Each structure stands twice: as structure tokens, then as C-alpha cells.
Amino acid sequence: MCLILLAWHAHPEYPLVFSGNRDEAYERPSAAAAFWSDDPDVFGGRDLEQGGTWLGLTRGGRLAAVTNYRDGRTAPSLAPRSRGELTAGFLSGSTEPRFYLENVAPRGADYGGYTLIVGDSRGLYGFSNRDPTIRELPAGVHGLSNHLLDTPWPKVSRGKERLAALLTSGETDLVNGLFRILADRGVAPDAELPDSGVGLERERELSPAFIAGERYGTRASTVLLVSRRNEVVFVERRYGAHGEPLGETSQRLALQPRAALPPGKAAGHTV
Numbered sequence: 001m002c003l004i005l006l007a008w009h010a011h012p013e014y015p016l017v018f019s020g021n022r023d024e025a026y027e028r029p030s031a032a033a034a035f036w037s038d039d040p041d042v043f044g045g046r047d048l049e050q051g052g053t054w055l056g057l058t059r060g061g062r063l064a065a066v067t068n069y070r071d072g073r074t075a076p077s078l079a080p081r082s083r084g085e086l087t088a089g090f091l092s093g094s095t096e097p098r099f100y101l102e103n104v105a106p107r108g109a110d111y112g113g114y115t116l117i118v119g120d121s122r123g124l125y126g127f128s129n130r131d132p133t134i135r136e137l138p139a140g141v142h143g144l145s146n147h148l149l150d151t152p153w154p155k156v157s158r159g160k161e162r163l164a165a166l167l168t169s170g171e172t173d174l175v176n177g178l179f180r181i182l183a184d185r186g187v188a189p190d191a192e193l194p195d196s197g198v199g200l201e202r203e204r205e206l207s208p209a210f211i212a213g214e215r216y217g218t219r220a221s222t223v224l225l226v227s228r229r230n231e232v233v234f235v236e237r238r239y240g241a242h243g244e245p246l247g248e249t250s251q252r253l254a255l256q257p258r259a260a261l262p263p264g265k266a267a268g269h270t271v
Contacts, residue, residue, distance in 0.1 A: 001020045001021060001022045001023075001054045001055055001065055001066065001067050002021060002022065002023035002067055002068070002145060002146055002206075002211075002218075003020055003021040003023075003067075003143075003144070003145050003155060003156070003159065003182070003209055004018070004019070004020040004065055004067060004117065004142075004143065004144040004145075005018075005019045005020065005141075005142075005143050005156075005159040005160060005163045005178075005181065005182075006018045006019070006124075006141070006142050006143075006163075007140070007141050007142075007163060007164075007167055008124055008137050008138075008139055008140065008142065009139035009140075010139060010140055010141055010164075010167055011167045011168075011174075012168070013170075013171075013227055013228060014174075014225045014226060014227050014228070015121070015226060015227075015228060016063070016124075016224070016225070016226040017163070017166075017167070017174065017178070017224075017225055018063070018065075018222075018223070018224040018225070018226075019163070019178040019179075019181065019182055019221075019222065019223045019224070020055060020065060020182070020221070020222050021182050021209060021210060021211075021218045021220070021221050021222075022045070022054045022055070022218065022219050022220040022221075022222070023206075023211050023216065023217060023218050023219065024216070024219045025215060025216050026215060026216065026217065026219070026240060026241050027215070028047070028049055029047075029048040029049055030045055030046060030047050030048055030049075030219065030220075031045060031046040031048055032045060032236065032238060032247065032249050033045045033220075033222070033234065033236040033249045033251065034046075034249070039091070039092050041058045041059050041060065041091075041092075042056050042057075042058050042088075042091045042092065043056065043057050043058070043059075043234065043251060043253070044056025044057060044091070045220060045222075045236065047082070047084045050082035050084055050085070051082075051084070051085070051088070052082050052083070052084020052085045052086070052087060052088045053084055053087050053088055053091070054066060054084065054087065054220075055087070055222055055224075056087055056088070056091045057091075057224065057232065057234065058091050059253065059255060059256055060120070060255065060256060060257055060258040061120050061121050061226070061230065061255040061256075061257045061258075062090065062091055062097075062118075062119075062120050063117075063118065063119050063120065063124070063224075064086070064087035064088075064090040064091050064116070064117065064118045065087065065116075065117045066083050066084065066086055066087050066114050066115070066116045066117070067114065067115050067144055067145065067146055068083060068112060068113060068114055068146055069112075069113025069114055069115060069128060069129075069130050069146055069147060069148075070113070070146035070147065070196045070197075070198065070206075071113060071130075071196060071197055072196055072197030072198035072199070072202075073197035074113075074197075079110060079111050079112040080110055081110045081111050082111070083111050083112060083114045083116075086104060086111065086114065086116050087116070087118075089104070090118045094258070097118045097119050097120060097123060097124075097125045098123075098125050098134060098136070100118055101116070101118065101125055101127040101134045102134065104116075104127075105127060105129070105132070105134070108129030109129070111129060113128075113129060113130050114128060114129055115127070115128040115130075115144055115147070115148060115149060116128070117137075117144070117149075119137075120257065121226075121230075121255075121257050123136055123137075124136070124137040125137065126144075126149045128148055128149075130148070131148055135149060137149075141160045141163055141164050141167075142160070143156035143157070143159055143160045143163075144156065146196070146206075147194070147196070151194075153194050153207075154188035154189075154192045154193065154207055155184075155188065155207060155208065155209045158184075158209075159181055159184075159209060162177075162181045163178070163181065166178065171225065171233065174225065175223050175225070175233065175235060178223045179221060179223060179235075179237065181209060182209055182210060182218075182221040182223075183209070183210050183221065184208060184209040184210055185208045185209075185210050185211075185212060185243075186208055186209075187204055187207050187208055188204075188207040188208075190204070193207055210243065212239075212241075212242045212243035213241075213242075214241065214242075215241075217239070217241065217242070217243065218239055218243065219238065219239060220236055220237065220238050220239070221236070221237045221239070222234070222235065222236045222237075223235045226255070230254060230255040230256075230257065231252065231253075231254055231255070232251075232252060232253045232254070232255060233250075233251075233252055234249075234250070234251045234252075234253070235248065235249070235250045235251075236248065236249045236250075
């Protein structure tokens with residue numbers, strides 16, 4: 001994903017309010033959000049090139065999402081492993097979220113730059129292979145684009161403000177409001193743009209919440225709500241070149257939270 005906006009224990013009904021845009025080359029093959037045939041406990045989209053995911057949720061309440069880290073000053077290199085396997089590994093396993101991040105942190109050089117969010121009903125944690133700190137997210141509103149968690153890039157700051165204004169809304173207004181935030185194609189003023197080393201013109205192109213380019217842009221917008229009754233609303237809208245709508249998936253499910261394994265124990269898929 002390239003934009004994540006979430007509220008953690010900040011809404012009276014939904015402990016987790018999550019929204020995000022996945023930006024990717026249009027030619028990269030991917031599957032719509034669904035339960036995975038090789039792991040029916042996992043619901044999410046699928047990268048058909050490498051087999052991982054940008055965002056997923058399990059029936060047990062485990063959540064994982066990843067964004068890439070943009071640094072045009074570093075010479076590009078082909079990382080040996082896909083960032084999408086970091087999310088898939090957490091979703092398919094049982095390890096406690098912080099310990100999972102402690103386990104993957106030493107292998108940061110195996111992946112391109114990323115920031116990873118993993119968690120369950122007890123806590124959300126973030127880690128980037130461009131920063132050694134594992135961070136537990138406090139209650140409140142958070143945002144992430146192609147840098148570190150809560151870096152105040154224009155679409156992150158604006159998105160957080162707009163999300164905060166929705167936090168007394170019921171389900172319908174909340175879902176619709178989140179999709180309006182994700183659909184914003186407004187370009188940030190030059191004075192507010194970050195300098196991530198890709199040049200001013202590219203910074204402008206990448207500054208909207210919703211990107212609609214020739215070969216690269218927002219492929220999916222997702223809204224995810226988890227209620228205090230462990231009921232989930234998951235809505236994914238998919239797009240093609242220039243933001244052409246391609247379809248929508250809507251799923252409701254009841255979570256069945258499971259106990260995490262203690263530190264030092266691992267089960268399921270590892271990376």
C-alpha cells in the first residue's frame with residue numbers, strides 16, 4: 001500500500017478503523033480480496049507475481065499491511081525477497097506481533113525499503129527497515145505513506161485530519177467518508193511536498209491520495225472496520241489506468257480471536 005490512514009481505539013464503536021490505497025504498476029497481476037485458497041483463514045488481496053499481499057486480515061483477528069519506502073537518492077537494486085511475504089508470513093503464523101517484528105528486523109537487507117504494520121485485538125505495531133525502532137501504536141489517529149509511520153507528508157496530514165472528523169459517524173457515513181478521503185486527487189502545493197529524491201515533477205504526481213497515472217496508480221482502495229463485537233466490514237474497490245473503476249468486493253465476517261504464542265515460539269509460515 002502507499003497510503004494508510006487508521007484510527008486505533010478512537011471510535012466509540014470500532015476499535016479499529018482502517019483505510020488505505022494500494023498504488024502499483026497497472027501491469028502487475030493481482031487478485032481481488034478473497035479468502036485464500038491455500039490458507040482459508042486469510043482474507044485479502046493477492047499479488048500474483050510474488051504471492052504476497054499488501055493488506056490482509058485473518059478470521060482470528062490478525063492484521064498486516066505494508067508500504068514501500070521511497071528514497072530516490074539510493075541507487076535502485078533488486079532485493080532478493082518480496083515485501084509482500086512479510087505480511088503473508090504474519091497472517092499465516094501465530095507469533096505475537098512484536099516478536100514477529102523482532103524476528104524479521106535483522107533481515108531488513110533482504111527487502112526493498114518498507115514500513116510494516118502488524119497486530120491483533122491487543123495491539124498494533126509498526127517497523128521499517130529504514131529505522132531500527134519497533135513502535136507500538138498508541139490510541140489515536142495514524143497515517144503512513146512511503147516513509148515512516150506518521151511522517152507528515154501532505155496526504156498523510158490531510159488524511160488524518162479528515163479521518164479524525166469522521167470518528168463520531170455510524171457505519172454507512174464512516175465507510176462513505178473514508179472512500180471520499182481515499183479518492184482525493186488533489187495535488188499538494190509545491191511548498192508542502194517532501195523531497196524523497198525523485199524530483200519535483202514526480203513528487204507532484206505522487207502527492208494525491210489517489211494516483212491516476214498512465215502506467216502507475218491506485219489499484220485498490222480498502223476500508224476495514226472492526227467493531228467491539230468482533231464484527232468486520234471489509235470493502236475493496238479496484239481501479240485500472242486513469243482511475244477507471246473495475247469492481248468492488250464487500251465482505252462481512254465475525255472474528256474468532258485466538259491466543260498468540262509466547263515470545264520465542266513460532267508456528268505457521270515464517271520469513
